[in-house]
Amino acid sequence: MPTLAEIMRRAHRCGIAVPAFNVPNLAMLEPIVCAAIDEDVFVLIETARLEWIKFESRGPAEVAAEFGRWRSCDHVRLHLDHVPAVDEDGQRVDYLPIFRRAIELGYDSVMIDASRLPLDENIEATREVVKIADAANIPVEAELGAVWGHEAGPATPYEELFSSGLGFTDPAQARRFVEETGCDWLSVAVGNIHGAVAAGLRDKKKVEARLNLERLDELCRVTGIPLVLHGGSGIRQDCLLEAMKHGIAKINIATEIRQPFEKALEETESLVKAQQTVYDRTVWMLRDHLQIRGTARLVAPAG
Numbered sequence: 001m002p003t004l005a006e007i008m009r010r011a012h013r014c015g016i017a018v019p020a021f022n023v024p025n026l027a028m029l030e031p032i033v034c035a036a037i038d039e040d041v042f043v044l045i046e047t048a049r050l051e052w053i054k055f056e057s058r059g060p061a062e063v064a065a066e067f068g069r070w071r072s073c074d075h076v077r078l079h080l081d082h083v084p085a086v087d088e089d090g091q092r093v094d095y096l097p098i099f100r101r102a103i104e105l106g107y108d109s110v111m112i113d114a115s116r117l118p119l120d121e122n123i124e125a126t127r128e129v130v131k132i133a134d135a136a137n138i139p140v141e142a143e144l145g146a147v148w149g150h151e152a153g154p155a156t157p158y159e160e161l162f163s164s165g166l167g168f169t170d171p172a173q174a175r176r177f178v179e180e181t182g183c184d185w186l187s188v189a190v191g192n193i194h195g196a197v198a199a200g201l202r203d204k205k206k207v208e209a210r211l212n213l214e215r216l217d218e219l220c221r222v223t224g225i226p227l228v229l230h231g232g233s234g235i236r237q238d239c240l241l242e243a244m245k246h247g248i249a250k251i252n253i254a255t256e257i258r259q260p261f262e263k264a265l266e267e268t269e270s271l272v273k274a275q276q277t278v279y280d281r282t283v284w285m286l287r288d289h290l291q292i293r294g295t296a297r298l299v300a301p302a303g
C-alpha cells in the first residue's frame with residue numbers, strides 16, 4: 001500500500017490533483033467517501049481547527065473516529081487541514097500539542113499554517129512541525145502567501161486583489177521556504193481565496209476566482225514539490241483544469257459542499273436528504289467539474 005507522500009508525488013507527476021474535502025459536520029464524511037469510491041477517485045478527508053471551533057466537526061478525534069467507520073485506503077486518507085500559528089481572529093495558537101495528538105490519532109498528513117507570521121517565523125514554526133511529523137513518517141503541508149477569506153474584517157474587492165497580486169506567493173521566498181523547512185507540500189496564493197467562515201457571511205455566495213497560471217508555473221519550477229490550492233470552491237473551471245497541469249496536486253474543497261449541505265438540512269430537516277445532497281455535489285465535483293473520474297488507480301495503485 002503506497003504512503004500518502006508517494007501518492008501525492010504520483011499525482012503531481014501525472015497532473016491529477018487529489019481533491020481534499022473539508023467536513024465541518026461529521027455527517028458529511030460518509031457521502032463523500034461513497035462518492036469517491038463510486039467515481040473511483042482518490043480523495044482526502046480533512047478537518048481544520050476552525051471547523052471544530054466555529055462549525056460542528058467537534059474535534060480531530062471525532063473526525064478520526066468517523067473516518068475509521070468508512071475508511072477505504074485505496075480511495076481515501078485523512079489529513080489535518082489548517083492548524084494556524086495565529087488564527088483568523090488574530091489569536092496565537094498552541095499548535096504543537098494539536099499535531100502530536102493528530103499523529104497519535106493516525107492522521108496521514110498535517111498542515112501547519114504560519115502564513116500570518118513574518119517569513120522567518122513561518123519558516124521556524126514549519127520546521128518545528130516537520131521535525132515531529134518526520135519522526136512519525138508523515139508529510140507536512142505549509143502555507144506561504146495570503147489565501148484571504150477566513151478573516152472576519154472587511155474584505156478587499158476580489159478584482160483589486162487579483163490585479164495587484166496582493167498576498168500572492170513570492171517565488172524567491174517559496175524557494176527559500178521549501179529549502180529551509182523541508183515541508184512536503186506547499187499551499188500557495190495565486191488568485192485563490194477561501195470561502196467566508198465568519199458568522200453572517202458563511203452562507204453568502206463566493207465570488208468567482210481566477211488563477212495566475214504564470215505565477216503558478218514559476219512556483220512549481222522553483223519549489224519542485226506538490227503545490228496545494230486552497231479555496232477550490234468557486235474557481236473558474238478552466239483555471240482549475242489548467243492548475244492540475246501546472247503543479248497543483250491537491251485542491252481543497254469546503255464551501256462547494258458545505259453550503260448545499262446546510263441549505264438542504266435547513267429546508268428539509270432531514271439528515272439523510274442533506275447527506276444525499278453532499279453525495280450528489282461530490283459526484284458532480286469529481287466527474288464533471290474536475291473531470292478525474294476513474295483515476296484512483298493512476299495516483300494510488302494498489303499493492
Ligand SMILES: [Zn+2]
Pocket residue numbers: 082147194230231252
Ligand atoms: Zn485553506
